[in-house]
Amino acid sequence: MEAYTSYKNALKNIPKPCLFLDMDMFHTNIQNIISASNNKNIRIASKSIRSVPILKEILNVSSTFQGIMCYAADEAIYLNDNGLDDLLIAYPVWNPEHLKAIASRVMNKQTITVMVDSIEHINHLEMIAAENNQKFLVCLDIDLSSEYPGLHFGVHRSPVKTVSQVVALINRIDDSPYMKLDGIMGYEAQIAGVTDNNPKQRLKNKVVRFLKNHSSKVLIKKRQEIIDVIHQKQIDLRFINGGGTGSLHQTAKENVTEITVGSGFFNSRLFDFYKDYSNLPALAYAIEITRIPKKHMYTCTGGGYIASGAMGEDRMPHIYLPEGACLTANEGAGEVQTPIYYDGDIPLKHGDPIFLRHSKAGELCEHFHHIHLIKDDKIIDAYKTYRGDYQCFL
Structure with missing residues (x-):
């Protein structure tokens, strides 16, 4: 009840739906990430933040945080325009105009x-670089997924799966006057992005943990073999990138120079279901009760923010406060209204918030x-999101 009342009072004059960040939890999460980094650099995944002032706030906390992993070319250009540098675009860019703009900035x-x-x-x-005698900084993405009979354990990203393929591409890059191999990365999505401690899926948890354990041994060996080959060829890389929030504990022990972390700063709902990871729920949003159709049923405006990925219950928003409230099975979280069932001790009325x-x-x-920043039971500031800056990259 205390947490519900605190957030309710802090946001009482803010129109809803609204987004808020608990700054005490946020900074605790930042310190937890630093502690888990094993003195490796942390590259911030912008996809999980999407707010320039918050990216800058994290970077200003510690020298542990070095660089941004972007998800789109025009996003990287926008961040660069806002004073950020050391920008790694995590996905291949094909658009010629975006690439020309990037090459021009690299030359500057x-x-x-x-x-x-x-x-x-x-x-x-x-x-593209040859047209204007420019040069690209490039990173080679290496596939670290695992194949089992009838199961691809990981994500479908890079086709680069063997050491010999890595060597062939490195040689090709090294022979080009128009590009420099700046780094390599391998994202162990099957470790970082797959939950393994969901109380509703106990049997699946055991299977996933078994697969993670086996896959981890294979990918660690493969990554080290690739690093050894690069060292043998005496190639000077600026960075060797790996990891994700859900695999920080593992990747920090490997021979990488930096680890990418994004979701761990806000600690979204999916990350409640990891055996080897725990952080605080810093980011949440509030919707407002506008109807009470019957006893214990409270209908709110908006709220239906569904996560991407394969559809399932885990992609739905979760009622955070008041504790014990839940979505209805028939309606779930809707675009224009969301009914909430609650029969707890907090007396709810029209205009009261529900936190998700x-x-x-x-x-x-x-x-x-x-994003409204809350500290000591009051709003201390409001930071713009990308959308607040009228940006939409995907």
């Missing part, structure tokens, strides 16, 4: 690195112009 001493995983990517970059958490982190910011 900005550090914006593009992703490649094929000869086609390299040839495309080379053709999103399954993912940055996706929630696409629905709001501002």
